[in-house]
Amino acid sequence: MTPNELSEALSAALASAVADGTLALPADAVPASVHVERPRQREHGDWATNVALQLAKKAGVAPRVLAEDLAQRLAAHPGIKSVDIAGPGFLNITLDAAAAGELARTILAQGATYGNNDSEAGTRINLEFVSANPTGPIHIGGVRWAAVGDSLARVLQASGAVVEREYYFNDHGAQIDRFARSLLARAKGQDAPEDGYGGQYISDIAEAVIADAIAAGDPDPRTLPDDEAQEVFRARGVERMFDEIRAALHDFGVDFDVYFHEDSLHESGAVERAVQRLREGGHVFEADGATWLRTTDFGDDKDRVIIKSDGEAAYIAGDIAYYLDKRERGFDDVIIMLGADHHGYVSRMMAVCAAFGDEPGKNLQILIGQMVNLVKDGQPVRMSKRAGTVVTLEDLVDAVGVDAARYSLARSSTDSSIDLDLDLLSKATNENPVFYVQYAHARTANVARNAEAHGVSRFREDGSEAFDPSLLTHETESILLGALTEFPRVVGQAAELREPHRVARYLEALAGDYHSWYHECRVTPLGDEEVTDVHRTRLWLNDATRQVLANGLGLLGVSAPERM
Template identity: 80%
Template sequence: MTPSELSEALSSALAAAVADGTLALPTDAVPASVHVERPRQREHGDWATNVALQLAKKAGTTPRALAEDLAARLAVHPGIQAVEVAGPGFLNITLDAASAGELARTIVETGADYGKGASEAGKKVNLEFVSANPTGPIHIGGVRWAAVGDSLARVLEASGAEVTREYYFNDHGAQIDRFARSLLARARGEQAPEDGYGGQYIAEIADAVVADALAAGEPDPRTLPDAEAQEAFRARGVQRMFGEIKQSLHDFGVDFAVYFHEDSLHESGAVDHAVDRLRQEGHVFDADGAVWLRTTDFGDDKDRVVIKSDGQAAYIAGDIAYYLDKRERGFDDVIIMLGADHHGYIGRMMAVCAAFGDEPNENLQILIGQMVNLVKDGQPVRMSKRAGNVLTIDDLVDAVGVDAARYSLARSSADQNIDLDLDLLASQKNENPVYYVQYAHSRTCAVDRNAADRGVRREDGFDPALLDHPTESALLGRLNEFPRVVAQAAQLREPHRVARYLEALAGEYHTWYQQKDRRVLPYPDESVTDTHRARLWLNDAVRQVLANGLDLLGVTAPERM
């Protein structure tokens, strides 16, 4: 019996109590579904609900009296072994072994779709993440957003949403000019600008710009007048740098459907369109020769200049136009992932959202990620061989590999600082969380292979009632939670919940596997029995859920380790 089936049974029991007059509750007050959850302590049963406490007052009765009536009705329901009323009116429900064990069949037959749901169905989501400036390799903070952002996209898709991964390509502004001047100075053998960029990658890209120009039969860009030379290095340099960024992300398992160029907002008239729209809504005013947005009407700490007195667009102008552009492209939810230094950005953008008539924190959601620190040999790692004073995506992948990097960055809440121990993540120890989970999957695969060699086959039958050991009950209970965990991770925008679930599932599996009387494989002098086959079904259900969960994090599920 699944949680949804149990929920339906509870709802039916309530409806029956109303129909026979036992419960004085309006028919439309009977919930279509009743929330059930796993008790904190296993001895309290498989599932628990506080529905009696929620409805008793409306029904003119006490929670305990209502709970006792529901317990009597549920006790005769097929698949339910026992129902206990606890405390003021909690219901603790224990399923019979056969009912609980049927979940193994459901998971195996559902396959890769187990865990998917419809909690986000019908939503078009624009998910913008990473969006590092094309002035250098992606630093470690951006790598965290690559792992978390892509995992969140996968979780949302598994929950029914239509997700567009988008990268905001910041090719407009002073940082691009500094990048171009840095490349030109390096190519000419001159001192780098005081506010410029350093690192070996600047020399590599500068050399590539010169080589590309010469290969195309163009003049050596180093010999051009300063303005022309800077433009040549800007155009080719940005293209080169962004090509490297895209390749690094692709190698990390992250690809974007849309690469949105900031320049297009200014060239297409999108900024003027957004300002005109807000002026029509009465939220724009002119003062001191500038155009202002009255964001204080929507909770911001001060009004914001949108068009400066010299006629140039202020920085927020692009943000306003970009948000409106996404909404006009048909996205219901706009999710933006930003670094720890962008907290001040939230209030003004939520005010912009409200000024357009949208719902802050719903139509626009801003997630802030905290810092990542790398540790090796017990000491902080602060320098990159290629990028100088920042650590990059390639540094992390070179140290621990894509799987360990993605998993370790996605397994913690994004709003927490994290320390990554490179020695631990490169090791094959149970203390290494990605190894612990992947090893559990590879162990299930090894059991499968050995079962085939010993003649244990699922297709020869399945008696779920044979999964009656406490470790099997615990394992089935954990497997039952997976769809709820995925839905909750999507709702709260917290994909780390999937990783923590997988670690708990791996722990339950290892505990079950180590029980000598729970063997899937018969001893050499033992015949294959229904019990062996039932355990193989459970083994394969765990394998499927581990694989499904790892896929949501963009991490491989190896069959051998």
């Protein structure tokens, strides 16, 4: 029996109590879905609900009286072994072994779709993440967003949302000028400008720009006047840098549906249109020769200049136009992932959202991620893009591999800074969380191979299912089935809260439950022992666990190896 089936049984019991007059509630007050959850203490049963406490006051009865009535009605339901009442009216429900064990068949029938839910169904979401400036390789902070953002997209899609992954290509502004001047200086054998960029990658790109220009039949940019040469290095250098960024992300398993160019907002007139829209709403005013947005009306700490006194658009003007552009493209929710240094950006953009008549926190959601610190040999690994000691995406992957990098970055809440121990992530031990989960999956595959070698199959020779869920009676089997039942709820909650790390933490707990079961319950017979339906049914449970581990790892963009 799945949580949804139990929820439906509870709703049916409530409806029955209303129909026979036991419960004085209008029929439309009976919830279509009753929330059930796993008790914290295993001895309290398989599932618990506080629905009696929620409805008792409306019905004019004591919660425990309502709970007792519901317990009697539920006890007669097929698949429910017992219903106990705790405290003022909590219901603790225990399923019989067969009802609980049926989940193994359900998981294998649903396959790769088990865990999918409809909590975000009908929602179109624009998810913007990484969006690193094309002035250097992606550093470790951006790598965290690559792992978390792509995992969040997968979780949202598994929950029914239509998700478009978007990369905001910052090709407009002073940082691009500094980048171009840095390339030109390095090409001429000079030191980088004081406010420029350093590092070996600047030399590599400068050399590539020169080679590209000559290969295209254009003059060596070093022979051009500085202003012309700088434009060549700007155009070709940014393109070359962005190609490297896109290739690195692809190798990391992250691809985007849209690469949006910031410059297009200014060239297309989108900024002017957005400002005019806000002006028509009465939210724009002129002062000190500049154009301002009255964001204090919507909770910001001060009003914001959107067009400076020299007529140039302020940086926020592009952000305003970009948000409006996304909404006009038909997205219900706009999610933006940003680093900790953008914390002050939140209130002003929520004010912009409200000024357009949208709902802050719903139509616009901004997720702020904290710092990532790398540790090797017990010492912090330092980074500085301008000093040239940047730790890049490629550096991290070279050190620990794609799977360990993605998993370790996605397994922690973005609200917390994290320390990645490169030595630990390189170890094939249970201390390494990604190894621990992947090893559980590889173990399920090994059990399946051994089962086949010993003549244990999920099907009998006549092709019929050799599955008797009532045989799954060992305590570790009950615990493992309970964990497997939780997967759809965890995925839905991860989507609702925008927290894909919940999937990783779930997988680690599931792996632990599986390892415990593996040590207690054999799938293959010992010695001359005959193969029985106990062995065959346990193979169903083993393979169901394998499926859920693979599904969960897939949501994190991490492989599920068959052997380790």
